[in-house]
Amino acid sequence: MTTHATRALPALFVSHGSPLLAIEDSPTGRWLDGLGNTLRPPRAVVVVSAHALAAAPRLSGGLAPKTLHDFGGFPDALYALNYPAPGDPPLARAIAARLRTAGFEADVDGRMPFDHGVWVPLRRMLPAANVPVVALTIAPNRDAAWHYALGQALAPLRFDNVLVIGSGGFVHNLGALDWHNREAPTPTWARAFASWLDERVQSNQWEHATTWDRSAPSAALAHPTPEHLLPLFVAWGAGSSSGIPVHHGWQHGTLSMQAYAFGGNLDI
Numbered sequence: 314m315t316t317h318a319t320r321a322l323p324a325l326f327v328s329h330g331s332p333l334l335a336i337e338d339s340p341t342g343r344w345l346d347g348l349g350n351t352l353r354p355p356r357a358v359v360v361v362s363a364h365a366l367a368a369a370p371r372l373s374g375g376l377a378p379k380t381l382h383d384f385g386g387f388p389d390a391l392y393a394l395n396y397p398a399p400g401d402p403p404l405a406r407a408i409a410a411r412l413r414t415a416g417f418e419a420d421v422d423g424r425m426p427f428d429h430g431v432w433v434p435l436r437r438m439l440p441a442a443n444v445p446v447v448a449l450t451i452a453p454n455r456d457a458a459w460h461y462a463l464g465q466a467l468a469p470l471r472f473d474n475v476l477v478i479g480s481g482g483f484v485h486n487l488g489a490l491d492w493h494n495r496e497a498p499t500p501t502w503a504r505a506f507a508s509w510l511d512e513r514v515q516s517n518q519w520e521h522a523t524t525w526d527r528s529a530p531s532a533a534l535a536h537p538t539p540e541h542l543l544p545l546f547v548a549w550g551a552g553s554s555s556g557i558p559v560h561h562g563w564q565h566g567t568l569s570m571q572a573y574a575f576g577g578n579l580d581i
Contacts, residue, residue, distance in 0.1 A: 321471040322355060323577040324464070324551035326479040326544060327434050327560075328570045329363075332384050332391055335433045339495075341570040344560045345437035351579045355476035357401050357445040359408065359467065361548070362430030363481040363541040367450040370412050370463065374405040374421035378448070381426040396432035401445035404475070408447065408467070415466035430480040430544075451543045457523035460543045464550020471576060477551040479544030483507055484535045484569035497566035506535035507569050514573055517555035519546070545573075552576030 327345070334342055364383055365371075380395045405421045412419035427435075431448050451460060467477050484503050491497035509529045513522040523546065526532050526539065536542050549556060552575020559579055560572035 321576060322353065322474060322476050323574040323579065324468075324471060324477040324479070324548045325572065325574055326481070326548040326556070327572045328482045328568075329430055329434050329480050330482065330564055330568055330570055332387055332429050332433055335394060335436050336390055339564070340562050341560065341564075342437055344572075345434055348579070349438040349440075352476065353474070355444060356474045357404055357447065358435065358439070358476045358478060359447045359449055359470060360431045360435065360478045360480055361449045361451060361544045362428050363451065363544055364428040364430040365425070365448055365450040366453055366540065368452055368454060370409075370417050370419040370452070371425065371450045372405040372409055372419065372421050373400055373425035373427070373446075373448040374402045374423045375400045375425065376402060378446070379426040380432055381428045383428045394436070396427060396436050396442055398427070398435065398439070398442040398444060398446045401447055404445065405447045408449070408470070411469070412463070412466050415462075417463060417466065434478070434480055451540060451547070453538070453540045453543065457525065457539070457543065457546045458520075460546040461519055461523060461550040464547040465553060467547070467551045468553055468576075471551065477548060479546075479548030481544035482541035482569060483510065483545070483571035484567055485541035486534055486537055486567055488537070489534065489567045490565040492565060494566070495564050499563045499566055502531035502534050503563075503567045503569070505530040506532060507571065511558070511571070514545075514549070514556035515558065519549055522546075548573070549575050
């Protein structure tokens with residue numbers, strides 16, 4: 314007999330990289346293309362994006378959130394893309410209530426759009442855009458431990474066939490990228506940080522990992538600002554387990570495309 318725990322969807326952390334991930338052929342793009350067929354179809358998706366920032370948790374509560382092109386200097390084809398997935402206002406309100414019960418000052422915003430941290434990976438994962446999506450902000454003024462606790466409050470959603478995704482970047486320093494060469498070699502400092510964090514993710518040392526900015530090698534180089542790493546801790550808290558690496562790779566030298574499943578593997 315299958316137990317209740319094995320029926321829960323894993324929580325995912327994905328590195329969404331450049332917005333060009335939406336249209337370019339790449340190993341990460343191809344992996345995301347197959348990911349939607351690997352997982353059991355969710356009834357809804359909650360995406361915690363590195364590009365949705367607020368002092369307290371805010372959830373998208375519209376019926377048809379707009380697609381936000383929150384980037385500049387890219388090909389015109391990117392700005393023509395739309396990801397018309399429906400919202401799920403009742404789910405957004407239920408999550409806000411759950412978060413308030415857990416001590417978070419959460420609210421729902423009926424005009425909140427899908428930023429590219431939401432729609433770029435979902436366009437590859439779920440191209441039909443027929444699964445309801447709720448976006449959730451991070452709080453860059455809060456630390457990694459706070460975001461882990463936020464994820465813990467979301468954990469019951471996994472047992473209700475809701476897929477929780479943290480969308481950010483395992484190593485993310487735009488100033489250090491070689492924009493002219495997607496296959497540029499990865500410097501030692503980037504690999505050292507990624508190796509340090511990967512060891513802690515795979516061994517579920519979440520408390521140690523939350524001190525990454527003080528403990529990890531080259532932390533300030535790997536993440537000059539924390540917003541791309543914070544979704545990792547939300548996914549980790551939602552899964553409340555060690556992370557299983559499900560994808561890896563580098564782009565433009567220092568852009569890590571690492572991805573993890575928490576609380577179960579992708580064949581669930």
